[in-house]
Amino acid sequence: xxxxxxxxxxxxxxxxxxxxxxxxxxxxxxxxxxxxxxxxxxxxxxxxxxxxxxxxxxxxxxxxxxxxxxxxxxxxxxxxxxxxxxxxxxxxxxxxxxxxxxxxxxxxxxxxxxxxxxxxxxxxxxxxxxxxxxxxxxxxxxxxxxxxxxxxxxxxxxxxxxxxxxxxxxxxxxxxxxxxxxxxxxxxxxxxxxxxxxxxxxxxxxxxxxxxxxxxxxxxxxxxxxxxxxxxxxxxxxxxxxxxxxxxxxxxxxxxxxxxxxxxxxxxxxxxxxxxxxxxxxxxxxxxxx
Amino acid sequence: xxxxxxxxxxxxxxxxxxxxxxxxxxxxxxxxxxxxxxxxxxxxxxxxxxxxxxxxxxxxxxxxxxxxxxxxxxxxxxxxxxxxxxxxxxxxxxxxxxxxxxxxxxxxxxxxxxxxxxxxxxxxxxxxxxxxxxxxxxxxxxxxxxxxxxxxxxxxxxxxxxxxxxxxxxxxxxxxxxxxxxxxxxxxxxxxxxxxxxxxxxxxx
Numbered sequence: 505x506x507x508x509x510x511x512x513x514x515x516x517x518x519x520x521x522x523x524x525x526x527x528x529x530x531x532x533x534x535x536x537x538x539x540x541x542x543x544x545x546x547x548x549x550x551x552x553x554x555x556x557x558x559x560x561x562x563x564x565x566x567x568x569x570x571x572x573x574x575x576x577x578x579x580x581x582x583x584x585x586x587x588x589x590x591x592x593x594x595x596x597x598x599x600x601x602x603x604x605x606x607x608x609x610x611x612x613x614x615x616x617x618x619x620x621x622x623x624x625x626x627x628x629x630x631x632x633x634x635x636x637x638x639x640x641x642x643x644x645x646x647x648x649x650x651x652x653x654x655x656x657x658x659x660x661x662x663x664x665x666x667x668x669x670x671x672x673x674x675x676x677x678x679x680x681x682x683x684x685x686x687x688x689x690x691x692x693x694x695x696x697x698x699x700x701x702x703x704x705x706x707x708x709x710x711x712x713x714x715x716x717x718x719x720x721x722x723x724x725x726x727x728x729x730x731x732x733x734x735x736x737x738x739x740x741x742x743x744x745x746x747x748x749x750x751x752x753x754x755x756x757x758x759x760x761x762x763x764x765x766x767x768x769x770x771x772x773x774x775x776x777x778x779x780x781x782x783x784x785x786x787x788x789x790x791x792x793x794x
Numbered sequence: 795x796x797x798x799x800x801x802x803x804x805x806x807x808x809x810x811x812x813x814x815x816x817x818x819x820x821x822x823x824x825x826x827x828x829x830x831x832x833x834x835x836x837x838x839x840x841x842x843x844x845x846x847x848x849x850x851x852x853x854x855x856x857x858x859x860x861x862x863x864x865x866x867x868x869x870x871x872x873x874x875x876x877x878x879x880x881x882x883x884x885x886x887x888x889x890x891x892x893x894x895x896x897x898x899x900x901x902x903x904x905x906x907x908x909x910x911x912x913x914x915x916x917x918x919x920x921x922x923x924x925x926x927x928x929x930x931x932x933x934x935x936x937x938x939x940x941x942x943x944x945x946x947x948x949x950x951x952x953x954x955x956x957x958x959x960x961x962x963x964x965x966x967x968x969x970x971x972x973x974x975x976x977x978x979x980x981x982x983x984x985x986x987x988x989x990x991x992x993x994x995x996x997x998x999x
Contacts, residue, residue: 513847520854520876527858527869528919540868547862551814555863558818566822573825633864634821637831637909637932639916640866644817671865678865685916706916708926775824 545673548644552676555632556646570776595726621660621744624783627651631777632676641667641684641709643777648675652784656742656792661780664748664771665689665731669782677782682749683709683774690734690741691749693723699732702749702768709774712750714766719757721764727752729768739791744783795844801958805840805852808951812836813859827928828935832947833860834905835940837875839951841882842897843959853879867919874911878904897948902941909933 530540629651633644647653649672657669659679667687671678680687683704691702691714700717717723729752733745750768757764795801812832820830837856841849857872882904891897910933952959 516847517850517876517880520850521873524854524857524869524873524876527872528867531868532919544862544865544868547859548865551817551859551863554810554814555818558814562815562819566819569823569825573823633817634829635864635866637829637912639912640864642864642866644864705926706929708928711926775829776822 545671548676548678549673552632552644552646552673555644556630559630559632621781621783621786624658624744624786625652627653627782627784629653629677629780629782631780639685639706641681641687641704641774642670643667643679643681645677645679645780645782646675647782648673648677650674651782653677653782654784657786658743658747658783659780660747660783661772661777663773664750665743666772666774666777666780668742679780679782681709681774682770683712689743689749690732691729692732692745693717693721693752694728694730696722698723699734700763700766702729705767710769711753712768712770714752714768715763717764717766719762719764723752723755723764723766725752725754735790740789742789742792744786795848795955795958797844797848797958801955804954804958805844805848808836808840808954809852809856809859813856813863816860817863825939826935828932828939830939830943831905831909831936832940832943833857833871834875834878834908835901835944835947836951837879837908838882838901838904839897839944839948841879842886842891842900842948843952843955844883845887846880846883849879849881849883850876851879853877870912870915870919873915874908877911878908881907898941898944901944901948902937905940906933906937909936 527540530538534540627647629645629647631643632646635642645653645659653669653672655669655672659666659668665682667679667681667684669677670680682689682702685704685706688701688703690699692699693714698717698721700714702712702714705711705713714729729749731743731745731747731749732741733743734741748771750770752766753769754767755764797805816832820832823830833856837849837853840852844852853875854872857870857875858868860866861868861871882900885900913929913933
């Protein structure tokens with residue numbers, strides 16, 4: 505009797521492990537319209553009203569906990585900010601002598617979102633779900649195909665580029681953030697414009713790496729990095745040109761290396777996204793599937 | 795644990811609430827640079843309360859629902875959570891939990907194991923970019939947070955599933971045994987005596 509029970513238990517365990525492995529391989533191998541994907545989308549649609557309600561209802565509690573946590577962090581931040589103020593004063597002197605150039609830069613960067621998203625129809629959405637580990641840099645938003653959201657639409661917030669839509673259900677969508685390990689953005693450093701690829705450092709949402717910038721290019725701390733909107737006619741970036749990504753924090757060059765190691769700090773606070781804007785129905789970008 | 799339909803319903807409810815809370819509340823919090831994760835906590839708690847099979851099955855379902863809701867790679871969370879749920883259950887079946895600190899410690903340790911396993915699976919599935927050492931800190935802090943969160947959450951889950959837990963049912967019966975019944979019986983007797991004295995005094999039969 506006992507042996508039979510043990511055998512049954514082992515069988516159930518093996519079955520569960522096999523199902524999990526089959527699920528992993530099936531998720532990777534099947535297309536976006538496959539049956540597993542449909543089940544996943546169905547479940548996400550069922551849960552999205554629950555998530556939306558809970559997100560709204562629990563906002564005061566979340567804010568309270570985050571307020572306590574931020575108060576602890578504020579002490580450390582205070583000394584960092586003092587150091588930043590000193591640096592910024594020095595920068596201000598330089599900046600004042602180049603106000604005209606600055607104006608030109610502003611136009612280039614397109615700080616006004618309407619300028620950046622010319623030709624797009626922005627859809628405002630709220631973040632209703634977040635992952636629990638640093639390995640998935642994705643969020644779920646409360647706008648889906650019913651609102652005109654489609655796969656590969658760029659997503660921004662008030663600070664800059666957030667990511668792009670990678671999966672859509674009728675009333676929700678999955679946004680893969682710029683800090684996700686599967687994401688890479690063609691980027692340009694302002695004002696002189698060398699172009700490279702901004703990719704994340706897996707496990708750290710506050711850092712991105714800018715790769716493929718020649719070692720002889722003069723890159724300095726504090727320079728702004730924006731989307732390059734790269735295209736060669738057949739393949740192009742999913743993002744339009746000029747969306748702010750982040751700021752150069754550190755540059756190093758290895759002796760034998762062709763490219764610089766550039767660390768960026770993304771402008772948007774990826775861990776604290778609330779309201780975002782999806783750029784829908786934009787101009788056709790060659791090689792970017794819709 | 796005796797899993798009846800009612801208890802299965804309660805377990806399902808616990809799992810749904812846990813997923814919704816995780817996605818809509820805990821994922822928004824940043825404590826010591828990381829996000830608290832209550833999903834392994836619930837899988838391990840169910841394993842500790844219900845045994846290896848309950849832990850494994852609940853872990854699998856929790857992982858599946860979580861991956862489906864987050865539109866993530868199906869099966870990754872299921873694999874890790876079924877493993878930690880099973881291990882917690884095996885521990886429970888082989889050892890008597892005498893100290894109240896044992897469940898939080900188990901939950902903290904197994905959450906760390908789940909996070910490390912999750913990282914290993916992600917690396918095996920292929921990550922093209924550089925991996926930060928902060929991942930190690932994340933794993934450690936998630937374990938610590940799980941330990942702290944287990945202090946209120948484990949008793950809460952235990953309370954919800956109380957009618958099904960064999961230890962609690964046996965303890966409850968013992969409580970209703972002769973020693974516990976003594977004062978009740980004497981209370982009944984004294985009330986009967988009071989009633990008969992009242993009847994005699996008022997003359998009502």
